[in-house]
Amino acid sequence: MRLLIVSNRLPIVTVEEQGQLQFRESAGGLVSGISAYLDSLRGSSFRGAAAPAGVPGASAPARSRWIGWPGVTVEDPAKQARVTEALAGFDAHPVFLSDRSMDKFYHGFCNKTIWPLFHYFPSYVVCEESLYAHYRCVNRIFCEAVARLVQPDDVVWIHDYHLMLLPQLLRQQKPEATIGFFLHIPFPSFEIFRLLPQTWRAEILEGLLGADLIGFHTYDYAQHFLRSVLRVLGHEHTMGKILLPNHLVQVDTFPMGVDFQKFQAAARRVPGPQDLSGETFKDFKVVLSVDRLDYTKGILNRLQGYELFLERNPQWQKKVVLVLVVVPSRIGVEQYQEIKRQIDAFVGQINGKFGSVGWTPVLYQYRYLPFEPLVSLYASSHVALVTPLRDGMNLVAKEYLASRTDRTGVLIVSEMTGASKELGEAISINPNNVGEIAAALETALVMPEAEQIRRNEIMQDRLQRYDVIRWAQDFLGRLQEVKTEQKRLRARLLRREARRQLLEQFRQAPHSTIFLDYDGTLISFVDDPKAAQPPENLLLLLRTLSQGANTEVVLISGRDKDTMEGWFADLDLSLVAEHGAWIKVKGQPWRLAKPLDNTWKSALLPILQTYADRLPGAFVEEKEYSIAWHYRRADPELASTRVKELVDDLVNFTANIDVQVQQGDKVVEVRCGGIHKGAAALSFLAKEASDFLLAIGDDWTDEDLFRVLPDSAWSIRVGHRHSCAKFNVRSHTEVLELLREISAAQPQECSR
Numbered sequence: 037m038r039l040l041i042v043s044n045r046l047p048i049v050t051v052e053e054q055g056q057l058q059f060r061e062s063a064g065g066l067v068s069g070i071s072a073y074l075d076s077l078r079g080s081s082f083r084g085a086a087a088p089a090g091v092p093g094a095s096a097p098a099r100s101r102w103i104g105w106p107g108v109t110v111e112d113p114a115k116q117a118r119v120t121e122a123l124a125g126f127d128a129h130p131v132f133l134s135d136r137s138m139d140k141f142y143h144g145f146c147n148k149t150i151w152p153l154f155h156y157f158p159s160y161v162v163c164e165e166s167l168y169a170h171y172r173c174v175n176r177i178f179c180e181a182v183a184r185l186v187q188p189d190d191v192v193w194i195h196d197y198h199l200m201l202l203p204q205l206l207r208q209q210k211p212e213a214t215i216g217f218f219l220h221i222p223f224p225s226f227e228i229f230r231l232l233p234q235t236w237r238a239e240i241l242e243g244l245l246g247a248d249l250i251g252f253h254t255y256d257y258a259q260h261f262l263r264s265v266l267r268v269l270g271h272e273h274t275m276g277k278i279l280l281p282n283h284l285v286q287v288d289t290f291p292m293g294v295d296f297q298k299f300q301a302a303a304r305r306v307p308g309p310q311d312l313s314g315e316t317f318k319d320f321k322v323v324l325s326v327d328r329l330d331y332t333k334g335i336l337n338r339l340q341g342y343e344l345f346l347e348r349n350p351q352w353q354k355k356v357v358l359v360l361v362v363v364p365s366r367i368g369v370e371q372y373q374e375i376k377r378q379i380d381a382f383v384g385q386i387n388g389k390f391g392s393v394g395w396t397p398v399l400y401q402y403r404y405l406p407f408e409p410l411v412s413l414y415a416s417s418h419v420a421l422v423t424p425l426r427d428g429m430n431l432v433a434k435e436y437l438a439s440r441t442d443r444t445g446v447l448i449v450s451e452m453t454g455a456s457k458e459l460g461e462a463i464s465i466n467p468n469n470v471g472e473i474a475a476a477l478e479t480a481l482v483m484p485e486a487e488q489i490r491r492n493e494i495m496q497d498r499l500q501r502y503d504v505i506r507w508a509q510d511f512l513g514r515l516q517e518v519k520t521e522q523k524r525l526r527a528r529l530l531r532r533e534a535r536r537q538l539l540e541q542f543r544q545a546p547h548s549t550i551f552l553d554y555d556g557t558l559i560s561f562v563d564d565p566k567a568a569q570p571p572e573n574l575l576l577l578l579r580t581l582s583q584g585a586n587t588e589v590v591l592i593s594g595r596d597k598d599t600m601e602g603w604f605a606d607l608d609l610s611l612v613a614e615h616g617a618w619i620k621v622k623g624q625p626w627r628l629a630k631p632l633d634n635t636w637k638s639a640l641l642p643i644l645q646t647y648a649d650r651l652p653g654a655f656v657e658e659k660e661y662s663i664a665w666h667y668r669r670a671d672p673e674l675a676s677t678r679v680k681e682l683v684d685d686l687v688n689f690t691a692n693i694d695v696q697v698q699q700g701d702k703v704v705e706v707r708c709g710g711i712h713k714g715a716a717a718l719s720f721l722a723k724e725a726s727d728f729l730l731a732i733g734d735d736w737t738d739e740d741l742f743r744v745l746p747d748s749a750w751s752i753r754v755g756h757r758h759s760c761a762k763f764n765v766r767s768h769t770e771v772l773e774l775l776r777e778i779s780a781a782q783p784q785e786c787s788r
């Protein structure tokens with residue numbers, strides 16, 4: 037097994053200096069996290085071995101390859117080949133993009149549309165068709181690159197918001213591939229996500245659903261995603277599992293950790309407390325702030341909170357410094373330049389207002405720090421002040437805790453970060469309220485050491501247990517479990533050999549009976565049931581099939597008899613309407629399956645109508661011996677509440693009446709007791725023995741049919757669903773293909 041990591045950027049940046057290609061390590065949460073996992077594999081602590089206890093089913097990959105943009109534009113093919121060759125030495129593979137693509141894709145759609153939207157800054161969002169077109173295009177370029185490299189046993193792990201269309205694109209090219217996706221930023225609530233144009237948001241969700249496993253940092257993000265999938269695409273889930281017609285997708289939470297041991301070891305190594313210019317901090321309490329330059333990180337709020345703290349607490353002046361490290365990022369994007377100007381001005385303002393000889397209240401560095409000085413800062417700061425307005429996780433908070441070898445130190449963390457969900461012992465603040473930041477600083481700076489240690493022990497234990505290596509193992513282990521579950525479902529698929537046997541039995545059989553459901557089985561679902569009229573080619577297929585002298589075809593549906601009559605009366609087949617209330621044996625008139633009472637309808641109709649009025653998009657379909665309450669077109673969330681209420685009401689109301697209340701696919705049905713497709717089918721089987729029996733259906737009403745069939749029968753359920761049927765097919769088009777084959781297998785002399 038080989039692990040292919042796919043992310044926008046490679047962990048190695050290619051730089052061209054005086055005509056020479058140079059390769060440097062790049063940084064960032066994603067890169068440092070995954071690199072730690074890959075290092076752990078190279079260090080062979082897990083390579084090829086079974087996963088440690090508690091990590092289900094994970095076996096570690098033997099090799100890895102990282103696919104991404106190399107950090108430089110290379111257009112000359114010969115030079116591209118040289119870069120590719122050089123990067124292969126780092127187990128990396130470059131995806132070359134033009135300057136224009138990078139600008140429209142990365143600086144454009146990724147950072148002007150998705151980034152602000154997913155971080156709840158809708159007013160910063162730029163919605164331009166041309167940016168999205170480049171996003172699509174770059175996702176396709178990545179797809180080509182991955183598709184060329186991927187081998188059957190490989191695991192593809194795609195990262196982050198730059199590549200949300202890639203899972204589906206890759207799935208189309210490599211249907212059997214193992215594909216995981218992890219989103220490092222928040223997935224916003226549906227009300228924010230829906231601000232995207234309709235086609236984009238549907239494509240993005242479909243794009244992600246091409247993966248086998250989709251991971252998020254927190255439970256909330258996973259729930260937001262599942263809700264958007266329901267509202268935009270209409271797919272429901274059970275415990276994060278979405279059963280698509282031909283694919284099972286699992287959505288789950290994996291809070292990313294840090295390389296705990298690496299930070300501990302480094303913190304023991306680094307020199308004592310030092311500021312960035314080498315001077316000691318010994319006279320001051322140090323409050324640390326480290327971030328990429330980003331408007332989501334709440335750097336201005338932090339400065340406002342610190343200013344307020346100094347105003348309110350003159351006794352702390354000359355005794356505390358705020359070390360503010362801001363790492364340059366996305367320099368080309370306008371909002372970033374503006375925020376940089378504001379930070380510069382604000383730092384100047386605080387230092388001018390409070391500073392004195394020998395005391396600079398804010399020590400400001402606008403630069404990237406090497407690892408060791410960064411850890412030295414973590415290790416020597418009394419307080420870490422982490423105040424993002426929104427942050428998927430925030431690794432700085434965790435790295436600070438991991439670097440506290442003596443377990444002292446106070447973490448102040450924004451409740452808008454994913455990290456705050458796990459770090460309950462830290463001081464939690466709402467960054468929009470500068471008063472809370474100032475008050476948190478007051479509390480932090482006087483917190484007794486014993487209390488600091490008590491809190492940090494709990495958090496460190498957790499961070500040590502679920503470190504970044506465990507995070508990656510957990511994700512990859514879960515991915516393998518999903519593949520196993522898919523295999524189990526796929527084992528029930530009607531494959532070539534079973535199909536061959538089915539056709540052979542059909543050919544040999546002196547008499548055959550075929551039960552076919554209609555909606556969802558012979559035709560796909562539409563919003564309005566009346567619009568699902570059979571097309572000409574379907575009628576032709578049914579005609580040919582039913583003309584076989586030894587074949588009896590029974591269309592067995594929940595539809596009313598007039599509709600069935602109107603659509604199929606010209607064909608030489610038998611019809612069952614209203615799930616078995618009405619039966620029309622071919623060549624004979626319609627008859628009731630048994631004497632039925634329908635006086636209950638008049639009492640129930642007003643109830644169903646009231647519920648339909650309370651749920652826009654729902655409507656009532658009245659049949660002679662049943663009533664259906666459809667809600668396919670209704671708001672899915674409101675519908676799920678209304679359906680529960682309705683079913684509850686109906687069950688109570690009908691306790692003394694001989695009717696059944698059943699929930700189907702976007703429908704609630706009330707029908708006479710003892711009427712179901714199974715009973716109807718038995719009436720046909722009692723009439724004449726069949727040597728070949730086939731039943732195909734797609735929903736819960738067909739389960740009644742599958743259940744009554746003898747062991748020798750062939751039963752097939754459409755869609756990847758758990759079922760009493762022996763086999764599954766993926767869609768109604770596969771049903772039509774099978775029926776065409778059956779039709780062609782009819783003995784010639786039997787065809788008229």
Ligand code: GDG
Pocket residue numbers: 063064065066068220221292326327328361363403404405406407410427428429430431432433435
């Ligand atoms: C995204 C999500 C999510 C920062 N400055 C320096 C430096 N760093 C390193 C830190 C840390 C990483 O960069 C920053 O990670 P964050 O999590 O804080 O933030 P993002 O870069 O926005 O990351 C975020 C993350 O992905 C992972 O999923 O947590 O929510 O936005 O590792 O140490 N490293 C060095 N010098 C610096 O000056 N050496």
